[in-house]
Amino acid sequence: MDIFGLIGPASFYGFMAGILVLAVLTVTTRNLFHSAIFLAFTLIGVACIYFFLRAEFLGGVQILLYVGAIMTLVIFAIMLTAKMGDPSIPQSNRQRLPVFLALAALAFLLVPQIVKTSWKVVESLKTTSAVELGQALMSEFVLPFELISIVLLAALIGAIAIARSDQ
């Protein structure tokens, strides 16, 4: 009985579909707050995909950072928005047609590529452990890692400077 072969892909595509639906809801919901909630679910769904693909560390970090930290910031930003629940605010604007055309052009370019590519399916997934990630960060990618740290430090100092400026 090859039920495993079926259940795996089935649930994977189920997840994918769910994420897509949530993502669409995120951009179409009129209520900004609801849209943020859907965004949170979308991000959790993406984390689930990571777990599914055995990238557990990435999945954990995705939840910790995106859902735990960035979503909170998004919600804070929404709180500062006036009239967030007003349904009379139009969700779409005048540039519908040009955007649609541009997207069609992009699809025209992308779809043949997607069809052409032979998607290699690796049967046994390689689990990347956190240890390997850490070693890579401290050896091969040490320069970008340190650069990011400096950027973040600068941002931190900048935030403190802005927050204190009125005193």
Next chain:
Amino acid sequence: MFGLGVLKGMWVTFKNFVLSYFSKDHLVTVQYPEEKIPEKERFRNFPFLIYDDKPEDLRCVSCDICAKECPPKCITIVRDSDAQGKPLKRPKVFDIDFSICMNCGICEEVCPFDAIFMDHEFEIAEFGRFEDLNYHKEDLLKSNEYFAKIRPQDVARIDAKRREKTKKTEPPQTTPTT
């Protein structure tokens, strides 16, 4: 030393936690319907009317002093009269509205005939707010023995006083049925 105050506080609560299993001083709850705190003699709740021998022989002569002095005016007294319309020295109606009464005990203090006293009974919850709590004469009547039971010290004093009074004026005035 910073943090010591916090630990001291925790020690106090811990001590209380442990002692609550061993010492009565540290477990002060009275399990109400099963246990009750001992009644105090002077405890006052709602008033009752006192009779000496028979329920018909009230001490109350319907003088209306308590009704007048009652601060929230919860007492209603109507004097009884005989067949000819001559007023008698006993109440026909004696109502106390317990929903108004504030248990101050002034009626007991001002009564010149020692006819009304404050009761110890407190479990008198009712479903109706107005009529059920408006106690009539029959509900308020209690015997002198009951009074002697709840307030042994006062009853001795009051009985002695009443005996002296009856000695002075030979016909017992407070019993109008004679």
Next chain:
Amino acid sequence: MQYELKDAPAFETQTLEVSLGPQHPSTHGVFRMNVVLDGETIVKLKPVMGYLHRNHEKLAENMTWLGSMPYTDRLDYICSMTNNFAYALAVEKLANLEVPERAQYIRVIMAELTRLVNHTLLIGFLLNDLGAFFTPVLYAFREREKILDLFEAVAGSRMMCNYLRFGGVKVDLTSDFIPRARQIINKYPKFLDEFEKLLSENEILMARCQNVGVLPKELAINAGISGPMLRASGVPYDIRKVDGYSIYNRFKFRVPIGEKGDVYDRYYVRILEMRESIKILDQAIKEIPDGEFITKEGGVGARAPRNFKPPKGDAYGRIEAPKGELGFYLVSDGTVKPYRYHVRPPSFINLTILEDMCLGQKVADAIIILGSIDIVLGEVDR
């Protein structure tokens, strides 16, 4: 003590209006504060009173002099004995009644026991406002119950004592009162030590209370604040010492003084005051004489209130109630009812200063500042 919204052009923020009360867990009854908040900081605070107004003064003007005695119990329902005391003092001034020695002692004992009850309870509730989950309150209740048991044994009721009469007290002490009171008083310092150990040195409490709700000396005097709150601001004013009413000048006791006038000072001054009260009680219980507990005239007033007609005139009797100066201003026109009856409630007058203390503080601070004022809504709204 002005708090200004700072101009912050980069962000546009709004203030938030919150109505704390009348249904709120820590407004100590039906009291309402309309608060304007900038974040969590208080920009404006407007107290709204009167939810518990019961017409106390007008009721009293339509009642015999004795008739309002049980109603005074219901002013500050935590300390009915001192309310009785102030009212009795005012009427005695009006009618020129002498109070027998024993009655004076009984009154002082009752008043100081009431002070213990009030301060213990207040501190418990203050700590509850601070967020200590009921433990201090229940410890306070545990000790308070013992004193209330005494009140019940003597006066017949735990809270609505209605015990004092013009010219004395209603009935004499029970025979076991003195030993029982002595037992309680001897144990009380131990309880206070435990209580202090639980929280006085607690860093969280100190951090929460120190430099919060500071009431400067001058403002306190100008606003007519009285009681422990005034003394916490550093003014050595205690009516027991200033007037020496009743027999207070016979006792040796000190008056603790705060320095900064913040919540912590108000809290601690009360604890120290309890320790002084215990001293007074010690002396009073030792010295209490035998004798009459009520004067002859006063007895008439109690047995037949309609015969009690103080001469024309007016009188103001005041005492150092646990919450501050409690005064009764009475005008008599020589009839069985007072012509004018006015109460000077300490809670109400102390409450007027609330906004000045709260501006610029956080919401959580406003709650403990209110708690440290020590109000009872029965007295504020009357």
Next chain:
Amino acid sequence: METIDQAFVLGKRAALNWMSAFLPDWTMVFVSIIISATAIVIFGPVTMMYLTWFERKLVGRIQNRFGPNRVGPWGLLQPIADGIKMLTKEDIVPEHADKFAHFLAPVVIVIPALLIFSVVPFGRGMVAVDLSIGILFFLALSSTTTIWIFVASWGSRNKFSLLGGMRSVAQMISYEIPMVLSVVPVLLVVGSFSTVSIVEAQSGWNWFIFTPWGIAGFLVFFLTGVAEVNRTPFDLPEGESEIVAGFHTEYSGMKFALFYMAEFMNAFSISGIVATAYLGGWQGPWLPSWAWFFIKTYALVFVMMWFRGTFPRLRVDQLMGFAWKVLLPLTLANIFIAALWLNLESPKNNLISALVLVAIVTIIYWANRPEVPKKRIYRYAYED
């Protein structure tokens, strides 16, 4: 001994064997998952129910009362009575509430609380999923709670709720940082995220709490854990004396019960994780492994409830100050101390790292001097 120790594992195996007699082979994996999942789904709420009972009893005894003692012997049926009450209560939704958010928040908030149980090692071999990122999984899931608390507070359209929600977000973000950093020393020493390997690294009496960095790490981790589950003295988001009930002011009935359930399950799982990371998890002599785990976890839960019975709560700015000015530097330094401990030889590393720890604590204390409250001495008027 061995059988008692492995009672639950063997039980599960026996159930699987029994079922394999009549179920096809390929279902056995699912049955195994379902058994573990059911065990957790039952264990979570039951734990929560009896934690409420335990807390009420304990706080009651601290306050010199009995606590619940009317329903069943020692009030043991009280949680069931509460459950019936909660279920039959009217579900009130405020008229102007955001109904979707108001409904969603309590439902979703329970999920992470339940999922955390799956990485808690209850005993030897008793972990539902031995994830290679166990601790990170726990940290990640507990961080998602913030959003749902905020959704609840915003959805209620109540000013007290909003204040509570804002407090909660600010508090949880602040305390997450020292919390994550305080587990780093453990990961550093063990070299793995997995909860199982963390416990195995502490075999014998080598619990991490017996090392200098372990004491500091344990205290910080536990305190931040208490803050993460909003319990006294960090219970500002629901500070009942200030903002009525904080984010769940407008919730009643079963929705409220779900919040309550999430809070208590989090309290339990945080205690479990703290015990795992620093107190050696199920390691311990004589008793079966799961008994040790429960003893340690309940000891920590007891401390949490003991806190509740003792402390007043902090103010918002003091709470933040404590996280950023005390806990954060301490945890950062603690990572360094742990590295030092790891790289020095055995007898001398304890001494040196302890000295460094003391020095750092002193520095932090000294730097925060102005905010340390002082005792006062009072004057008296009218000397006697």
